Amino acid sequence: MPEENFNIIIIGVGGQGLITLTKILAEAALSEGLDVKTSELHGLSQRGGSVETMIRFGPRVYSPLVKQGGADLVIALEMHEALRACYYASPDSKTIFLANDSIKPIPSEKPLTKNSIIKDLGRFSLKTILVPATEICQKEMNKEVLAGIYLIGFAAFKNLIPLKSSSVLRAIKKTIPEKHLELNVKAFNLAQN
């Protein structure tokens, strides 16, 4: 049993499947005998705006919310949104950003460049890992929405999450409906390479 709780923020845009990812990680943590809590939002906030969910697991979890600067891992499905998650990140907490190399533009007078976002993420983290998950899922499976599953696969196989990849895979099988399962498992396993 780990001594400290592990805190994950998943952030993206409504419709990217964050709630399913949250559920999968929670089930995986429970199957390893850990205490776990998640927090999510429904309704208005899911309609194409910014969306964030939280997963905390470990010996004993009280708050469903990760505290400011307290994230161990931020999984960002979009780069502007990664920037928003800096609220929960800090070098002191050794936050790692695992970000999808994908930008959904926001109308703005001064649009941000990828490089400036990466630079900012660097100031709030131990390291930033950029993965072209959308591109890979689009190319391999013709389905962008699998990018999130690919990213949690990446996190599990590269030991960015203190959960066994086999537990996460089992949780996927438990959570995803039968008809979508094959593609999801494929996306998850793709990240092993």
Next chain:
Amino acid sequence: MEEILLQKPGKKIILLGNDAIVRGALESGVQFVTTYPGTPASEVGNTFFRIAKQAGVYFEFSVNEKVALEAAAGASFSGLKTMVAMKNFGLNVASDFLLPLCYSGIKGEMVILVADDPSCWSSAQSEENTRGFAHLAHIPILEPSDPQECKDFTKLAFGLSKKFKLPIIIRETTRVALQAAPVRLEEIVKGTVRGKFVKNPHQFSTMPPRVLEMKNELLEKIAKIKQFSEKSPINQIDRGPSSIQLGIVTSGVSYLYVKEALKELNINLPILKLGFFHPLPEQKIKRFIGGLKKVLIVEELEPYLEKEVERLAKTANPKLQIFGKNVVPVTGELKPEHVISAVSKLSGKKSKFNFFLNLKKFENLKPEKRFPQLCSGCPYWLTFSTIKRAAPKGTIFGGEIGCYMLAAYPPHEMQDYLFCMGSSSSIAHGIMKAVPPSGGQKVIAFVGDSSFFHAGIPALINTIYNKSNPLIIVMDNRTTAMTGQQPHPGAPVEGEEIKIENVARSLGVRHVKTLDPVNVKELEATVKEFLSKKEVSMIVVRRPCLRI
């Protein structure tokens, strides 16, 4: 089979707070459930909708929360165990019936789930705090912190309701309703879905002067429940070292932030965690604050608990220093860091992490805001852009809550006023009466299909009866879209639908047209034509939501 229906006592499964409420109701043998969807309470209805048949429970989406509560009361008067679920604004709608229902009391048990939404994550209108109803209606309110408590408190509420013949409110907030955690299952109890109404006007007819006796009976019940509350383990004390003269009073999700804060600051303080918001265990609170020098009240939104503690301290500990809204915010939900900061201020203990500096650094980033918007391909895109083009400059656009409220954001910006369901047409009526008839000011009132049935019909009748001429546009996407695509009378799961245009015609509205928004030219021409009418007019713009 759905996991929530598992008959495996002792097994732990992950449930959202809302689903834990459902499970608690099933374990209590609930027989009759009604709701009108509203985030963050919607999952209670959605889950019952999916499982009701299998679970042997009667379930309905009622047309609004008042009707939902009244329907459940009818079932309760006939002896059934009932649950009603709604968001905070729903209780406003239901309140006309709630108050006399507390007077009469119930027969079969009744638990009312109400979800507040601090920070208004999914709520327009207001940051409403349901606690205010405790004193208005004299209704007991329990406040769980996490999914396990959601289930346990629901079962306790059914027990209290049976014992005292009163409806009981379970009040959640967003971070409880949509918090998921492992919950330990117990046995599901199955009941029957048929009861018997036994006439008893002495109880069920709230006529004066009997109604005043009823009030006294209600106050007596609340006094008895207060004694119960004094002894109840859900008002729990976490003891700290006796040398410490600072204590914390809290409830709901705030308790969890208090526990995090004490861990963060590496300090042990006595905590009184209240499961009952009403009636409060006053003696227990007095004993708790009696030996303290300072007390911190950690609660979200308005300082209801703080005021109660202030009142009780006058006799229990007049020198007590009371802290609350001077150290935690009154607007917006609490976060763990708010509580860490408040406890740090009062205890002198410092966190290793510099929240202030980290926040400053974050604020300098100024990330661009991403507004919610209509789904890509949503038929409303076409409807709003066509109407905006057709309407003369200066046209006033009235809105309500539902997906069509998203027209308030760019690029449409077509919500000049926006309030509760049913209000767009009635406000439009008032505006048309207020402005000069020849001044050229026109109002287009948007109403959703589900909202039309919820509260739009009396407003429409008023425009006819009191003679005004707004253009009412029903944004009919054949579902209650914003809350997760629930059916409604215009789009039922099975059976005959009630056509909104037929309702309008039967009321005598002469200018009614039903259009598919892809007929851009016809919609544009109709908007222009109807805006010049001397009587109220209605366009039903119908095309299904992409998500159904």
